[in-house]
Amino acid sequence: MNAATSRNLTIAFFVLLAFGGASPMVLGSARFPQWLEVVLGGLMSGVLYSLVAIGLVLIFKASGVFNFAQGAMVLFAALSLVRLMEKLPFIVALAFTIAIMVAVAWLIEYLVLRRLVNQDPIVLFMATLGIAYFLDGLGQTVWGSDIYTLHVGMPKEPKILLEGTFEGGILVSMEDVYAAVIAATLVGLLALFFQKTGTGRALRAVADDHQAAQSIGIPLNRIWVIVWSVAGLVALVAGVIWGSKLGVQFSLQLVALKALPVVILGGFTSIPGAIIGGLIIGLGEKISEVYLGPMLGGGIENWFAYVLALVFLLFRPEGLFGERHIDRV
Amino acid sequence: MIYRETGQFKSTYESDQQLFPILQDRIFVVGFLVFAFGVMPFIGSEYLFRAILVPFLILSLAAIGLNILVGYCGQVSLGTGAFMAIGAYSAYNLAVRVPDLNLIVVLLLAGVFATVVGVLFGIPSLRIKGFYLAVATLAAQFFVDWLFARVKWFTNDSSSGNVSAPPLQLFGHGIDTPAQRYLFVLAFVCVFALVARNLVRGAIGRSWMATRDMDVAAEVIGIRPMMAKLSAFAVSSFIVGVAGALWAFVYLGSWEPLAFDVNRSFQLLFMVIIGGLGSILGSFLGAAFIVILPLMLNQLPGWLGIPLSTALISHIEFMVFGALIVFFLIVEPRGLARLWAIGKEKLRLWPFPH
Numbered sequence: 141m142n143a144a145t146s147r148n149l150t151i152a153f154f155v156l157l158a159f160g161g162a163s164p165m166v167l168g169s170a171r172f173p174q175w176l177e178v179v180l181g182g183l184m185s186g187v188l189y190s191l192v193a194i195g196l197v198l199i200f201k202a203s204g205v206f207n208f209a210q211g212a213m214v215l216f217a218a219l220s221l222v223r224l225m226e227k228l229p230f231i232v233a234l235a236f237t238i239a240i241m242v243a244v245a246w247l248i249e250y251l252v253l254r255r256l257v258n259q260d261p262i263v264l265f266m267a268t269l270g271i272a273y274f275l276d277g278l279g280q281t282v283w284g285s286d287i288y289t290l291h292v293g294m295p296k297e298p299k300i301l302l303e304g305t306f307e308g309g310i311l312v313s314m315e316d317v318y319a320a321v322i323a324a325t326l327v328g329l330l331a332l333f334f335q336k337t338g339t340g341r342a343l344r345a346v347a348d349d350h351q352a353a354q355s356i357g358i359p360l361n362r363i364w365v366i367v368w369s370v371a372g373l374v375a376l377v378a379g380v381i382w383g384s385k386l387g388v389q390f391s392l393q394l395v396a397l398k399a400l401p402v403v404i405l406g407g408f409t410s411i412p413g414a415i416i417g418g419l420i421i422g423l424g425e426k427i428s429e430v431y432l433g434p435m436l437g438g439g440i441e442n443w444f445a446y447v448l449a450l451v452f453l454l455f456r457p458e459g460l461f462g463e464r465h466i467d468r469v
Numbered sequence: 470m471i472y473r474e475t476g477q478f479k480s481t482y483e484s485d486q487q488l489f490p491i492l493q494d495r496i497f498v499v500g501f502l503v504f505a506f507g508v509m510p511f512i513g514s515e516y517l518f519r520a521i522l523v524p525f526l527i528l529s530l531a532a533i534g535l536n537i538l539v540g541y542c543g544q545v546s547l548g549t550g551a552f553m554a555i556g557a558y559s560a561y562n563l564a565v566r567v568p569d570l571n572l573i574v575v576l577l578l579a580g581v582f583a584t585v586v587g588v589l590f591g592i593p594s595l596r597i598k599g600f601y602l603a604v605a606t607l608a609a610q611f612f613v614d615w616l617f618a619r620v621k622w623f624t625n626d627s628s629s630g631n632v633s634a635p636p637l638q639l640f641g642h643g644i645d646t647p648a649q650r651y652l653f654v655l656a657f658v659c660v661f662a663l664v665a666r667n668l669v670r671g672a673i674g675r676s677w678m679a680t681r682d683m684d685v686a687a688e689v690i691g692i693r694p695m696m697a698k699l700s701a702f703a704v705s706s707f708i709v710g711v712a713g714a715l716w717a718f719v720y721l722g723s724w725e726p727l728a729f730d731v732n733r734s735f736q737l738l739f740m741v742i743i744g745g746l747g748s749i750l751g752s753f754l755g756a757a758f759i760v761i762l763p764l765m766l767n768q769l770p771g772w773l774g775i776p777l778s779t780a781l782i783s784h785i786e787f788m789v790f791g792a793l794i795v796f797f798l799i800v801e802p803r804g805l806a807r808l809w810a811i812g813k814e815k816l817r818l819w820p821f822p823h
Contacts, residue, residue: 274791446608
């Protein structure tokens with residue numbers, strides 16, 4: 141399949157997606173404000189998927205490891221924070237949690253990655269599966285396995301907006317708005333870090349070519365620790381937002397699994413891809429759940445994202461913004 | 470001294486190509502089978518059959534199926550639980566809707582259904598590979614989970630979503646006692662292990678391995694990637710489907726979709742990694758390891774006199790599993806089967822290392 145057909149198919153996919161998204165309105169089965177609420181809700185949860193996905197992409201770019209443990213890191217970070225906050229003031233607890241995540245990153249590099257250099261990517265992937273299991277067990281052994289509520293001062297009350305424009309207005313959860321703002325800030329900071337600092341430049345160099353980066357004197361091991369720490373911090377932010385929304389509990393891990401279809405939709409190597417992929421998945425999931433779910437018996441949120449990503453991969457195997465891969469013998 | 474091939478000359482092609490070329494291996498395997506079929510049913514306790522041997526055998530079968538896909542063909546799958554579920558539920562529906570069907574036919578047909586779905590979800594593997602494929606197989610997992618939980622037809626409109634297997638009967642004889650169940654499963658596993666062992670060393674197995682090692686190169690030397698990948702998906706999901714049906718009918722008896730959730734898929738993947746990718750023997754070793762380890766972990770605090778809550782033990786189990794996976798990948802990426810092979814090599818030279 142050549143590039144033009146591939147592009148056309150991608151466009152066709154998006155047109156279909158847009159039609160799918162708008163169809164409930166066009167067909168008249170929904171009122172506009174209500175539809176808008178669903179769309180906004182979908183986009184907001186999409187932002188949260190993106191947050192987890194960004195962590196995945198960071199690590200994949202810098203070390204070629206597909207980090208299945210990102211979800212476990214989200215849970216671990218949130219659990220640490222919530223339990224430390226019981227004893228300590230928020231700022232101190234946050235500082236401790238950050239220290240813990242950096243320590244985890246260093247341990248992963250020292251105990252696992254360093255010993256698996258030059259192995260197949262798939263071996264590294266399975267190693268992160270092991271890390272995920274280990275972190276899950278560790279988090280719950282050390283911090284307990286109940287459901288904890290996390291209060292970080294985000295407003296819980298939903299607000300009614302645009303009351304003048306529509307009858308009844310639209311209901312927007314302020315928590316989601318805050319989350320979106322935090323996520324946007326984080327992405328902005330990451331972009332600054334990657335573009336403007338020396339370390340960020342080194343990270344990008346490693347992402348481009350390990351060997352070349354090493355040959356000009358960039359210490360790979362330290363870069364990996366930094367990348368895993370950054371991914372740990374992103375996991376912490378995601379964990380805080382998810383945790384204050386849903387409570388800190390084991391099922392956070394499953395929510396984080398949703399980041400997988402997001403990255404394959406957006407492409408493994410692209411941070412913008414992770415963001416747009418997250419938005420598409422969040423949106424598609426909500427709209428399908430609200431308007432398609434009742435027809436199919438509900439609960440389709442659980443698999444819709446995966447099937448959407450799967451269908452998309454058939455058209456564009458490297459995702460939206462992923463690097464085109466050319467095999468050579 | 471005892472274990473060596475000195476003096477065993479191969480004078481025909483048949484003897485050169487036989488499954489176990491070394492006489493001592495043949496004696497060992499035959500002796501082992503005689504023990505498993507002839508002695509074990511009489512000396513084993515009910516607990517041994519019910520809690521260890523039956524789950525071990527069924528999960529070995531599933532692991533063999535997964536190993537064909539992951540270890541031999543290199544297509545990572547996180548959806549094994551889904552294919553087991555398809556086997557289990559199609560066996561259930563066949564048994565309920567066509568009551569006169571022979572049990573063996575039911576189980577094999579369950580495998581056929583799993584094959585169809587497996588090939589369907591294997592089609593993306595022609596376009597995508599590696600991690601992308603792993604995530605795509607997660608789609609199968611979550612979709613199938615949802616399907617059996619929500620679509621009431623599959624569970625025969627059972628209100629709780631729980632279904633029970635009908636009483637097991639074979640040619641008019643009931644399979645009720647743990648020993649009978651064990652023998653029934655053992656027979657299945659032996660046949661499938663033999664079939665799988667012969668498949669992977671034949672032409673089709675070679676095409677799988679060539680695809681695994683480098684699919685573009687395999688294509689260049691004339692292996693059709695579509696045939697290789699889809700046949701691996703077909704054979705793998707057939708075996709996994711039969712294992713799922715056995716798991717549901719013989720081991721669980723009554724079950725809900727949760728029995729085949731994504732954790733089951735991970736468990737099987739761990740068996741294959743720990744046992745050894747690309748090894749039939751490894752599937753058995755990995756299954757034994759993963760079945761026995763939790764039992765040991767449950768017993769250990771009691772033996773040591775440290776009281777631990779069950780929740781804590783299950784969390785520690787997670788940690789131990791995770792650590793072991795990483796440990797095995799670092800120390801011996803080719804798993805227990807490789808250790809076994811090294812042991813055999815050492816034994817051939819022992820006690821004269823020169």
